[in-house]
Amino acid sequence: MFIGNEKCVPSEKKIWLSSPTMHGEELTFMKEAFDTNWMSTVGENLNVVEKQIAEYVGVKYAVALSAGTASLHLAMKLAGEKIYGQTEYGKGALNGKKVFCSDITFDATVNPVVYEGGIPVFIDTERDTWNMDPEALKKAFEIYPDVKVIVVAHLYGTPGKIDEIKAIADAHGAVIVEDAAESLGAKYKGKETGSFGDYNCISFNGNKIITGSAGGMFLTDSKADADRVRKWSTQSREAALWYQHEELGYNYRMSNVVAGVVRGQIPYLDEHIAQKKAIYERYKKGFEGLPVSMNPFDGDNSEPNYWLSCMLINEDAMCRQVMGESEGLYISEKGKTCPLEILEVLAKHNAEGRPIWKPMHMQPVFRNNPFITRSGSGRGMTNAYIAGDYEDVGIDLFNRGLCLPSDNKMTEEEQDMIIELVRSCFN
Numbered sequence: 001m002f003i004g005n006e007k008c009v010p011s012e013k014k015i016w017l018s019s020p021t022m023h024g025e026e027l028t029f030m031k032e033a034f035d036t037n038w039m040s041t042v043g044e045n046l047n048v049v050e051k052q053i054a055e056y057v058g059v060k061y062a063v064a065l066s067a068g069t070a071s072l073h074l075a076m077k078l079a080g081e082k083i084y085g086q087t088e089y090g091k092g093a094l095n096g097k098k099v100f101c102s103d104i105t106f107d108a109t110v111n112p113v114v115y116e117g118g119i120p121v122f123i124d125t126e127r128d129t130w131n132m133d134p135e136a137l138k139k140a141f142e143i144y145p146d147v148k149v150i151v152v153a154h155l156y157g158t159p160g161k162i163d164e165i166k167a168i169a170d171a172h173g174a175v176i177v178e179d180a181a182e183s184l185g186a187k188y189k190g191k192e193t194g195s196f197g198d199y200n201c202i203s204f205n206g207n208k209i210i211t212g213s214a215g216g217m218f219l220t221d222s223k224a225d226a227d228r229v230r231k232w233s234t235q236s237r238e239a240a241l242w243y244q245h246e247e248l249g250y251n252y253r254m255s256n257v258v259a260g261v262v263r264g265q266i267p268y269l270d271e272h273i274a275q276k277k278a279i280y281e282r283y284k285k286g287f288e289g290l291p292v293s294m295n296p297f298d299g300d301n302s303e304p305n306y307w308l309s310c311m312l313i314n315e316d317a318m319c320r321q322v323m324g325e326s327e328g329l330y331i332s333e334k335g336k337t338c339p340l341e342i343l344e345v346l347a348k349h350n351a352e353g354r355p356i357w358k359p360m361h362m363q364p365v366f367r368n369n370p371f372i373t374r375s376g377s378g379r380g381m382t383n384a385y386i387a388g389d390y391e392d393v394g395i396d397l398f399n400r401g402l403c404l405p406s407d408n409k410m411t412e413e414e415q416d417m418i419i420e421l422v423r424s425c426f427n
Ligand SMILES: *Cc1c(COP(=O)(O)O)cnc(C)c1O
Pocket: 066, 067, 068, 069, 070, 105, 106, 108, 109, 153, 179, 181, 182, 202, 203, 204, 205, 214, 215, 216
């Protein structure tokens, strides 16, 4: 197998998919927490980051939490209680109820549905933005008309078709939990993602566009909802002299030290987006003439944050490849390639790529959950095949797509090397 050309020297330092990019002020604010002894889940950094992120995204309230997943969990609990009433003791807020979920996403979008006792129903992906397909969502409501909660993610920082999804949700009286963990700073029709849902979540995990090393936020325009999430996140303590608890609590509040890191990062969010956009555009130009396309977005209506650059190999340029549960196999072929071959070549040159997030309906943990495509076909509750003109977009994107090294500290020379390596795979 031919894996490169002479111009390409293996890079000594690793080129990451997406790693933290620090600037210095983070340390100042962390030290401030230390010096003032606010080494806890209370302090100035927390107050400031909540205010700044709420302003940036254009929502009234932000609640800083320990993780994006914590935010999604409490959002699910709120959604469940809003629709189905107070959580019964010992049960989840979504107790046995179905929830429509994005299918190609990180599993943190979906796990909180199950934490609250809900049943994820996966909605297939559309090809225009690689997000939840509104057509498949309509079909899902035909099959499961009683569903009242939808969780929708914006994959790789590209806004989904949120207006269409909202219109369908409104027609069915369903609430939307927006998972903007990957898309902070991305806009749809001039408005920030993370402001469209009834309950909105972002993440400051280490690989996101800005980071706190960890952390997340719950965003909303409702003071009552923000207050509930803040209370739940600090063990549901009542205003009493002693520890008084009238409902179940969680230890989900962000640390003031982590908030210091976030505080130092916020001024660089726009710079990070500009760097990621430049990376996307250099790949796009560098791949001209190859039988590939980049992860698509709706340029008329949206501006992604370009968190990860991805590519999709044309069907007729794919060599044979199979992906099992933990291993894959491909057969090299002249003029053709596949994600596994490209990833192998990148890894040999110390560059980190990754397959497209494996669709949730293909995950063993969700093997019995329904999955609905735009033709209405898919998989039902008992894993029975729902007949129809079956096109599974999720599987297709997973087979032919991959995430490219998208670190904003990658140099132009390093990116040129990656472009050359990808090109060499088609020789
Ligand atoms: C990262 C991520 C999350 C989870 O965020 P954490 O802060 O790591 O808990 C949720 N959803 C998506 C789509 C993500 O990419």
